[in-house]
Amino acid sequence: MKIAYIEDDIDARDIFASKFKQDQIQCDVFTSAEESESEIHKGNYDALIIDIMLPGITGVQFLSKLRKQEIHIPSIIITAFNSQEHAKDALNSNACYLLEKPFSYQTLLKIVKQTIQTPSSIQHCVDRGLTQLNLTPRESEIAHYLLKGLSNAELANNFSLSEKTVKQYITQIFEKANVSSRAEFFSYIFPV
Amino acid sequence: MKHLEKDKFQPSRPWLAPLIGAFCGVLYGLLDFYLDHPGTGAPSYIHLIHELFDVFLPIALGIAVGLGINLILKNIRFNQYLSMKNSQLSRSVFTSTLISYIIHELRNPIHNLSAALENNPPDLTKEQESVVHKNLKRLESITTQWANLSVLYDTINPKETVLLKEWFQRFFNDKVSNQLREMNIQYSQIMCPAEVYIHPTLLEQICVTLFSNAIQELGQQKTNRVLTLTIDQNKEASEFIEIKLTNPGSFPDEVIKSQGKQVVNSRKGLGLGLVIVQKTLTQIGGSLQLFNTSDSAVVKICIPGALV
Structure with a gap:
């Protein structure tokens, strides 16, 4: 499990980050949205924890920006404000959860697990599943279309390749995912 | 927040009533001129109407002036009320924003303290101790940080x-x-x-x-x-x-x-x-x-x- 914790108030953040590490969860910490921006890509984290009040752009603005870039990583917004306005903003920026400070590590852990287990978007399932396979850009493209249900012939036509080459690509993808059929590959990407 | 605007409550054509009044005045002037001119031979009932107008018009004019003054005063009072409401609203928006920020300033150190002291550890590490002291100081500094604002509000007597x-x-x-x-x-x-x-x-x-x-x-x-x-x-x-x-x-x-x-x-x-x-x-x-x-x-x- 890999998460990013973006919070400028470093005391609690660092304590919680070390507790995440003790629980075998990789937690990368960032102090501002700008600092984390270059590190967050499609599907490279299981969840994001973002504080609303960040230096520079706010957490909500940052999350909206990520969503515009088609990055659908499930996100938990944390805040020390207690206004409806912020709750509304968080909801409108597609956050999965709004957590008010102060909260305990156990509460945060529970919500992180809950958020990861019930992902809010199919797109994130696909992004996260494919990122974990370390596919080449070409393999990743083919895998995306494979998940759309295209046959080998259609894939070959779409990418201007021979069916044999497509089959080779698919075999490589399946090997990396440790599966042997399309059905198993679907089940790997969308675990039930 | 959109403030109440007095323009919304003002009549749409304020010149209409005085214009009608002036028009009636001109008509009456013409009637007066017509009747006073010798040799017009106006029927007797026109003279009767003219006499009636002479009696009632000053009374009607007085009532109209009274109503007008009353309307102007009402308008002034209403504008004062709107401006008072506006300042009350601005003040309340300012206060709630301020309270929200103060709560934010309070909750952050409390959150850090609770993180450091979670599960009630028997011995605090050096890092935890430093977090505790740093955040207690942050909490204490909030009083001085916001003290200057107290002049804007009614002071609370701590010894009530x-x-x-x-x-x-x-x-x-x-x-x-x-x-x-x-x-x-x-x-x-x-x-x-x-x-x-x-x-x-x-x-x-x-x-x-x-x-x-x-x-x-x-x-x-x-x-x-x-x-x-x-x-x-x-x-x-x-x-x-x-x-x-x-x-x-x-x-x-x-x-x-x-x-x-x-x-x-x-x-x-x-x-x-x-x-x-x-x-x-x-x-x-x-x-x-x-x-x-x-x-x-x-x-x-x-x-x-x-x-x-």
Whole structure:
């Protein structure tokens, strides 16, 4: 499990980050949205924890920006404000959860697990599943279309390749995912 | 926020009524000129109407002028009311934004403190200790940081007089009785009629902490869940009223010894709640004391006050 914790108030953040590490969860910490921006890509984290009040752009603005870039990583917004306005903003920026400070590590852990287990978007399932396979850009493209249900012939036509080459690509993808059929590959990407 | 605009409430064509009035005046002038001119030979009923107009028009003019003045005054009053409402709204928006920011400033250090002290660690690491001290300082600095704003608001008298009997009755019904019922705790109180000099909000904060601690402690006991509240004049210093909360059990020695020190770990001393209580009481000239009797743990607070 890999998460990013973006919070400028470093005391609690660092304590919680070390507790995440003790629980075998990789937690990368960032102090501002700008600092984390270059590190967050499609599907490279299981969840994001973002504080609303960040230096520079706010957490909500940052999350909206990520969503515009088609990055659908499930996100938990944390805040020390207690206004409806912020709750509304968080909801409108597609956050999965709004957590008010102060909260305990156990509460945060529970919500992180809950958020990861019930992902809010199919797109994130696909992004996260494919990122974990370390596919080449070409393999990743083919895998995306494979998940759309295209046959080998259609894939070959779409990418201007021979069916044999497509089959080779698919075999490589399946090997990396440790599966042997399309059905198993679907089940790997969308675990039930 | 969109302010109320007085333009919305003004008539759409304010020139229309005076114009009609002026037109009627010209008509009457023409009629007058026509009748006064010799040789016009106007019928007698026209003369009769003219005489009637001569009688009633000054009266109508007076009424119209009166109504006009009344309307102008009403308009002025209405504009004053709107401008007052506008400033009230602006003030309330400013206040709620300000409160929201102050809460934000308070919650962050409290969040850091609770993270450092989570699970009540028996020994704090150096990092945890530094987090605790740093954030306690942050909390303390909030008072000075926002103190200048107090001139904008009505000041709260921290030593306001509170009649304890009435206040406790309300506090007990609102905040305590349900918790006691849920935890199946037997409660009794012995109360001398007294008044204390403390702001009700501060008193509420103090009592909420004391009762919550006691109820939490009693909740861990399987039997003998009894809580007693005693309010009386302090024997040593009559200018103080003492409030004692007694429950079976005892405080650890470390807690008793650590009183007066700012230790925020309930195993080694006062927890954060009691530190805040102690600080509040010290600021109004009162005190907090924790001690054990042969069979009970007692929390005693002294607040400046008198019997009534």
